[in-house]
Amino acid sequence: MPIMGGAERPGLRMPSAVVVAFAVALSALLAFTGSAAAALEVSTYAGRTQVAGATNGARITATFNVPVGIAIDAQGTQYVADLENRVIRKISPTGIVSTFAGKVGVEGSADGIGGAARFRAPADVAVDSSGNVYVADAGNSTIRKITKSGVVTTIAGWPQAVGHKDANGSFARFGMPYGIAVGEVGGQVTLYVADTFNSVIRRISQAGDVTTIAGTPGSSGSADGTGASARFDFPTGLAVDSSGLTPVVYVADANNHTIRRIGYDFLLKVWKTGTIAGEAGVSGSDDGTIAHFAKPWHLALDGPRRLYVVDFENHTVREIAKFRLGSIDIFSVSTVAGKAGVMGSTDGPAADARFAQPMGVAVHPAGTVYVAEYAFQTIRRIAEAPTFSQFVGPDRYETAILISKKAYPGGATNVFLVKGDNFPDALAAAPLAKAYDGPVILTPSGGLTPAVKAELTRLNPGKVFFIGLQDSLKPAILQAVSGVKIETIRGVDRYDTAARLADALVAKIGTPSRIVLVAGDKFPDALSVAPLAGNKGWPILLTPQAGPLPNYTRDKIVSLGVTQALRVGTYVGLPAGVAVVSKVGTDRYDTSAQVAQYGDMQGLSYAHLAVATGENYPDALVVGPYLAKDGGILLLTHPTALPSPIRTQLVLNRDWIGQVDFPGLPAGMISIVKGVVE
Numbered sequence: 167m168p169i170m171g172g173a174e175r176p177g178l179r180m181p182s183a184v185v186v187a188f189a190v191a192l193s194a195l196l197a198f199t200g201s202a203a204a205a206l207e208v209s210t211y212a213g214r215t216q217v218a219g220a221t222n223g224a225r226i227t228a229t230f231n232v233p234v235g236i237a238i239d240a241q242g243t244q245y246v247a248d249l250e251n252r253v254i255r256k257i258s259p260t261g262i263v264s265t266f267a268g269k270v271g272v273e274g275s276a277d278g279i280g281g282a283a284r285f286r287a288p289a290d291v292a293v294d295s296s297g298n299v300y301v302a303d304a305g306n307s308t309i310r311k312i313t314k315s316g317v318v319t320t321i322a323g324w325p326q327a328v329g330h331k332d333a334n335g336s337f338a339r340f341g342m343p344y345g346i347a348v349g350e351v352g353g354q355v356t357l358y359v360a361d362t363f364n365s366v367i368r369r370i371s372q373a374g375d376v377t378t379i380a381g382t383p384g385s386s387g388s389a390d391g392t393g394a395s396a397r398f399d400f401p402t403g404l405a406v407d408s409s410g411l412t413p414v415v416y417v418a419d420a421n422n423h424t425i426r427r428i429g430y431d432f433l434l435k436v437w438k439t440g441t442i443a444g445e446a447g448v449s450g451s452d453d454g455t456i457a458h459f460a461k462p463w464h465l466a467l468d469g470p471r472r473l474y475v476v477d478f479e480n481h482t483v484r485e486i487a488k489f490r491l492g493s494i495d496i497f498s499v500s501t502v503a504g505k506a507g508v509m510g511s512t513d514g515p516a517a518d519a520r521f522a523q524p525m526g527v528a529v530h531p532a533g534t535v536y537v538a539e540y541a542f543q544t545i546r547r548i549a550e551a552p553t554f555s556q557f558v559g560p561d562r563y564e565t566a567i568l569i570s571k572k573a574y575p576g577g578a579t580n581v582f583l584v585k586g587d588n589f590p591d592a593l594a595a596a597p598l599a600k601a602y603d604g605p606v607i608l609t610p611s612g613g614l615t616p617a618v619k620a621e622l623t624r625l626n627p628g629k630v631f632f633i634g635l636q637d638s639l640k641p642a643i644l645q646a647v648s649g650v651k652i653e654t655i656r657g658v659d660r661y662d663t664a665a666r667l668a669d670a671l672v673a674k675i676g677t678p679s680r681i682v683l684v685a686g687d688k689f690p691d692a693l694s695v696a697p698l699a700g701n702k703g704w705p706i707l708l709t710p711q712a713g714p715l716p717n718y719t720r721d722k723i724v725s726l727g728v729t730q731a732l733r734v735g736t737y738v739g740l741p742a743g744v745a746v747v748s749k750v751g752t753d754r755y756d757t758s759a760q761v762a763q764y765g766d767m768q769g770l771s772y773a774h775l776a777v778a779t780g781e782n783y784p785d786a787l788v789v790g791p792y793l794a795k796d797g798g799i800l801l802l803t804h805p806t807a808l809p810s811p812i813r814t815q816l817v818l819n820r821d822w823i824g825q826v827d828f829p830g831l832p833a834g835m836i837s838i839v840k841g842v843v844e
Contacts, residue, residue, distance in 0.1 A: 207551040207844070208503050208512075208519035211536065212257055213544035215511045220251045220270040221263075228263035230255065233538040233545060235290035235345075235464065236526040237299065242821060244528070245299050246538060246545065247288040254288060254301060254312065257545070260817050266299070267312050275306045275325035283318035285310070286326070289344045290403070290464065290526070294355045302346040302359060307339070309346065309359060309370060322357075322376050330364045330383035331376075338376035340364070341383070345464065347404035349413045358415050360401040367401060367417060367428060379415075379437040380428050388422045388446030392431075396439035398422070403464030405473060416473055418462040422446045425462060425475060425486060425497075442497040443486050451480045451506030457499035459484070460506075468529040475499075476524040476537060480506040483524060483537060483548060502535070503548050511542050521546065532821035549821065552843055556836060557829040562586050562784040563608050565830050567621045570605040572827075573792045574625060580604030581627040582791070583635060583643070585611045586784050591634025591656065593684070593692040594664035594708060598631070598655075599791035600700035601674045606788045609635070614642045622646040631655060634663055657718070660686045661708050665722040668705035672726070675703050680730035681723060683740065685711035690754035690802055691735030691761075693778075693786040698765040700794025704732065713738040734761060751811065754780050758802040759811035765799055772822035774798030777812075777839050778829045779805045785830030792827075803831070808838050816842045 212225045219229030233255075235247035244257040245266065253268035267283045274284025286305025293299050300321075301310040308323035322338050329339035345360030357370040358379075366381035380396045387397025403418035417426040424444035428437050443457050450458025460479035467473055473486040482504035489496040503516035510520025524546070526538030535548040555572065559565040563586055570578075582599045584592035586608030599606050604627065609618050622630070623646050630643055632654040640652055655670055657663035664686070672678070682699045684692040686708030699706050705726070707719045715738050723731070723741055731740055733748045735757050740746055749764055751757035758780065766772065776793055778786035780802030793800055801812050808816075816823075816839065823843050828836050 205550050206503060206516035206548055208514060208516055209547045209549075209844070210511070210513055211545045211547040212261065212263055213539075215542050215544055218250070218543050220248070220253070220265070222265060223263060225257075225261040225263065230543045230545070232540060233543065234525045234540055235288070235302070236528045236536055236538040236545065237291045237293040238528045238530050238536065239293045239297050240295060240531055241297075242530055242532075242818075243297075244536060244545070245291045245293060247291045247301065247526070249287055249289065252285050252288070254285070254291060254299065260814065267316055267318050273305065275303075275308070275320070277310075277319050279318070280316040283312075289342075290346045290360075292346045292348045292357070294348045294350055295353075298355075300346050300348065300357055302343040304342045304344050304362070307342055309340070309343065309357065321374060322370050328363070330361070330366070330378075332368075332378055333376060335374040335376075340368070343368075345401065345403040345418070347406045347415070347465075349406035349408045349415075351408050351413070356413070358404050358406055360404050360417065362400055362402055365398045365400065367398070367404070367415065380417075380439045386421075388419070388424065388441075390426075390440045392434075392436040392438050396426075396428075398426070401426075403462070403476075405465035405467045407467055407470050409470045416442075416465050416467070418465050418475060419444075419446075420461045420463060420478070423449050423459045423461065425459070425465070425473070442495075443499050449479070451477070451482070451501070453484075453498075453500050455496060455498045457484075463525045464527050466527045466529045466535070468533055468535075474502070474527050474529065474535055476527045477506075478523055478525060478540070480504070481509045481521045481523060482506055483521065483527065483535065509541070511539075511544070513546075516548060519546075530821045534821040550824065552823050553825050554836070554840060555825070555827045556831070557785070557789075557827060558831070562782075562830070563610070563615050564617050565785050566606065566608040566788040567617055569788050569792055569827075569829060570607060570621060570625065573795065574605055578604045578625045578627055580629050580631065581622065581625055582606045582631045582633055583609055583639075584633045584787070585609065585635060587611055589634075589784060589787060590660035590686060590689070590708075591663040592787060593660065593686060593689060593696075594667045594706035595633045596696035596700040596790040596794055597703055597705055598667050598671050598674070600794040601671055601703060602629075602631075603795065604631075604791070606791050608784055608788060609639070611636070613639065614646065619646045629653060633667070634660075659718075661716040661718045664706060664708045665718045668707060668722055668726065671703065671705050677726065678704050678728060680704050680732060681726065681728050682706045682732045682734065683709055683719070683736065683738065684734045685709060685736045687711055688735060688754075689783045690780045690786075691757055693780075693783060693790060694754075694758040694761045694800060694802055695732070695734045695749075696787075696790030697793035697798055697800050698761065698768060698770060699732075700791055701770060701797050702768065709736060709738045711736045711738075715739065732764070753809075755802055755804065755809035756811045758800070759815045762799050762801055762815050766819070770797050770799050772799055772819040773824040774827075775823055775825065776800045776827040776829060777803055777831060777835075779803060779831055779835075781805050782830065789827065789829045798825075803835060803839070805832055805835060808835070808842070813842060
C-alpha cells in the first residue's frame with residue numbers, strides 16, 4: 167500500500183500567549199508526574215520479525231505480510247487486515263492465528279464465505295459488539311462486512327469504481343478508504359470511514375446510507391470548521407467515542423501530521439471539525455500540549471479520555487490524554503512506547519522498545535494495546551507488567567503469616583485460627599473470614615509456634631475465631647493478645663463444623679442467595695472455590711465426594727431455605743427444589759479451571775490471581791479469604807508441571823492479569839507461570 171506524501175501546508179494554529187503559558191506549565195507538570203510508559207512492557211505477540219508469509223498457527227510461529235489494521239472484539243479475539251496477503255486474519259484469545267476471510271495472495275472483490283471471498287487491499291478493520299467485522303477494502307474502494315460465521319458481503323461502494331458519491335449501498339462511491347471505525351448506540355451500528363484519497367470523512371448508517379460529514383472531496387488542506395468547510399490531507403485512521411449524547415469521531419490526518427476531532431452539534435445540526443493535537447504541516451515528535459507527529463496513521467480509544475496513536479514515521483506509539491479545565495478540554499500527548507526516529511524490533515520496557523513503522527492499533531477490553539507493525543510483519547503487545555509476589559516461609563505456618571502481613575499490614579480486628587496439621591474443619595472458613603475481614607492463620611494442633619504468637623501480637627485482634635481447635639489453646643492466645651475475645655466454632659466432624667460456620671455467616675451478613683457444596687474428603691475443590699464463595703457470601707457445605715449427603719449438610723440446606731447451589735467436584739444429590747450448577751472436571755486442575763471461569767462470570771477478576779500447588783493444601787487454604795477480599799481468583803497447579811487447563815486459563819486471561827501471588831509454590835513452577843503470563 168503506498169504511503170502517500172503531500173505538500174506541507176501552513177495554516178498553523180497560533181494559540182494566545184496565555185494558552186501557550188498554560189500549555190507549557192501543564193506539560194511540565196505531566197512530565198514531572200511521570201509518563202505512561204514507565205510501567206509498560208512491549209512484547210512480540212504474533213508473527214516473526216521481518217519474515218513475510220501466510221503461515222497459520224500459534225502466535226510467533228505464524229507469519230503475516232504487511233499487517234496494517236487491527237481490531238479486537240469483546241472476547242479478546244483479534245482481527246488483522248493482512249494487506250499483501252489480501253486476507254483478514256484472526257487471532258483467537260489463546261493466540262492461534264488463522265485465515266478468517268479471503269484467499270492468500272489472490273486479489274479480487276468476490277463476496278462469499280471465508281476462503282471463497284476475495285479482497286484487493288484490506289487496509290483496516292473494525293468490529294461491533296455482535297462480533298461482525300467491517301473492512302475498509304482500499305484496493306476495491308468498498309466497505310465490506312464479515313459476520314461471525316465468516317460470510318462476506320459488500321455493504322457500500324462498487325469494486326474499483328473510484329469516486330465520491332453519497333448514496334445508499336452499492337450506489338455510493340469511495341476513493342480508496344484506509345480507515346474504518348464503529349460507532350454503536352443502543353444496538354444501532356454506524357460506520358465511519360476515512361475516505362483517504364478523497365480527503366473526507368464519511369458516515370454509513372445501519373440502513374446503508376452513505377453521507378459525507380466533514381471535508382470536501384478532492385480539496386486537501388488543514389482547515390477546521392463545519393461540514394464541508396473543513397479540510398483534511400490524506401486521513402487514514404479513525405476512532406469513535408459513542409459514550410456521550412452525541413458521537414465524537416477522532417481522525418488521524420496523516421499528511422497534516424495532526425489529530426482531528428469531529429463532533430455533532432444537535433442545535434445547529436452540523437458536524438464540527440477541530441484540531442486537538444499536532445500542528446498542520448509540521449512533522450516532529452514533541453510530547454505535551456503543544457505536540458507534533460510524523461504521519462499518525464491509526465487510532466484506538468481506551469475509554470473517553472485516552473486515545474492511542476500509532477505514529478508511523480516516528481516509529482512510536484503515542485497517547486493523547488484529555489483533561490477538563492472548566493469548560494475547556496486540554497489534550498496532552500505522551501510517548502507510550504518506542505523512541506522517535508529509531509526503527510527496530512526490540513521488546514522490553516516500553517521506553518527501550520523499538521518499532522518499525524507501526525500502522526494499526528487496537529485496545530483489548532482489559533486495556534492492553536496491540537499494534538500491527540507494517541515493516542516487520544508482526545503484532546506487538548503493550549501491557550502493564552504484572553507484579554509477582556512469592557509467599558514461601560520455612561513451613562506452612564510462616565507462609566500463612568507472610569500472606570497475613572501482606573493482606574493486613576496494619577493489623578486486623580478479627581483473626582481466624584485453624585489447624586495446620588489437620589484442617590478439614592477449616593475448608594469452609596473462607597466466607598466467614600471474608601465477612602469479618604480477617605486473615606486465616608495456621609497453627610499446630612498442640613500449641614502456638616513462636617512465629618504464630620508474634621503474628622497474633624502484631625495483628626492485635628479484638629476477636630479470635632477458633633475453627634475446629636480445642637479450647638486448650640486459649641491460654642496461649644490470651645498471652646499473645648491481652649483481653650482478646652475467643653469464639654469457638656467446632657462440630658462433631660467436618661460436616662457439622664461447616665454447618666455451624668454457615669450459621670455464623672448468616673448471623674453476620676444475612677440469608678445467602680445460594681450455597682456451595684464441595685467434597686469434604688477431597689480438599690482441592692474446596693480450596694478452588696473458596697475465593698468465590700467468600701466474595702459472594704455463599705456458605706460452603708461439605709459432603710463425602712461419593713455421598714451420601716450428610717444429615718448436617720442436608721438439614722442446613724433445608725433450614726437456610728436456599729433454592730440455588732453451586733456444586734463443585736461431586737455429583738451428590740441435593741434436596742428437592744434446589745437448582746444446581748455443577749463444576750466437575752476430569753481432575754482437580756480441570757475443576758479449578760472451571761471454577762475460575764465461573765468465578766470470572768460472577769464478577770471475580772484476574773486482576774488479582776494466586777497460583778498454588780494442588781498437592782499440598784495449607785498454602786492454598788489461607789490464600790482463599792485474602793483473594794475473596796480482593797475479588798481475586800485461585801488456580802491450582804501440579805508442583806512440577808503446569809496442567810493444560812490451568813495453562814489455558816492463564817493464556818486466555820493474560821491481558822487481565824495484574825498481580826500474581828505464589829503461596830508456597832516451588833521456584834521452578836513460578837518461572838513457568840511467569841513465562842506464560844508475561
